[in-house]
Amino acid sequence: MSAGATIPQAQWRRPARRRVTAIRDRLRDVYGVPIMAPHEQPLDELILTVLSQSTNDRNRDVAYERLRERFGSWEAVLHAPVEEVEEAIRPGGISKVKSERIQAILRAIDADDRVPPTAPDRLDLAWLKDAPVPEGQAYLTSLPGVGRKTAACVLLFAYGLHDVPVDTHVSRVGMRLHLLRPGAPFEELHDAMLALTPPGEELELHVNLLRHGRRTCHARRPACPSCVLRRTCPSRQA
Ligand code: SF4
Numbered sequence: 001m002s003a004g005a006t007i008p009q010a011q012w013r014r015p016a017r018r019r020v021t022a023i024r025d026r027l028r029d030v031y032g033v034p035i036m037a038p039h040e041q042p043l044d045e046l047i048l049t050v051l052s053q054s055t056n057d058r059n060r061d062v063a064y065e066r067l068r069e070r071f072g073s074w075e076a077v078l079h080a081p082v083e084e085v086e087e088a089i090r091p092g093g094i095s096k097v098k099s100e101r102i103q104a105i106l107r108a109i110d111a112d113d114r115v116p117p118t119a120p121d122r123l124d125l126a127w128l129k130d131a132p133v134p135e136g137q138a139y140l141t142s143l144p145g146v147g148r149k150t151a152a153c154v155l156l157f158a159y160g161l162h163d164v165p166v167d168t169h170v171s172r173v174g175m176r177l178h179l180l181r182p183g184a185p186f187e188e189l190h191d192a193m194l195a196l197t198p199p200g201e202e203l204e205l206h207v208n209l210l211r212h213g214r215r216t217c218h219a220r221r222p223a224c225p226s227c228v229l230r231r232t233c234p235s236r237q238a
Pocket of ligand 1: 173176177216217218222223224227228229230231233234235236237
């Protein structure tokens with residue numbers, strides 16, 4: 001079972017506020033309200049998210065820890081031979097692509113003139129905290145290989161800003177529930193997710209839709225008969 005048949009833009013109706021709230025409440029009953037204070041480490045989050053591509057959380061974390069242990073600072077990663085970076089992150093998979101991408105991102109941040117050349121840390125992204133969200137999104141997605149999901153992870157997890165990462169689970173569950181338009185491109189999914197998420201509920205909606213995708217609304221065989229959302233779900237199976 002996929003995320004459902006594509007619905008053309010012209011036929012799409014955004015979900016009513018009341019329905020979004022009802023879904024949020026049912027998910028809250030099952031999974032609770034996630035609590036995770038913003039950690040204020042935007043560059044750590046950015047690199048961690050790059051490492052998470054095409055692997056599981058465990059391998060991502062092993063790769064991240066090895067990178068931190070071996071180099072100690074992002075400055076050192078920037079100036080290291082790319083083969084050494086690649087070797088450090090090998091447990092995370094596609095390490096050649098990721099090592100080149102990480103260094104390209106660090107080079108781009110280092111070259112940005114928001115941070116004065118004399119600053120002790122040229123790789124400082126702390127300005128994102130007080131910048132308007134669209135400015136932060138535009139900057140982050142201008143970095144090599146960084147898309148809306150990665151940008152949203154940085155803005156939400158580092159600073160609690162109004163952005164919502166739409167990963168494979170969130171997009172699948174959101175489309176099956178018709179919170180998001182089935183068949184919509186990723187850019188539209190992120191805009192739609194932001195539009196239906198009240199400020200302050202970004203983390204909760206992201207985490208609980210993701211949990212529901214992992215535990216119940218599986219990609220191949222969603223457990224519809226035991227799903228707490230089956231009554232409101234237009235994609236439920238018998
Ligand atoms: S009823 Fe639940 S498990 Fe089934 S498709 Fe809908 S959200 Fe997914």
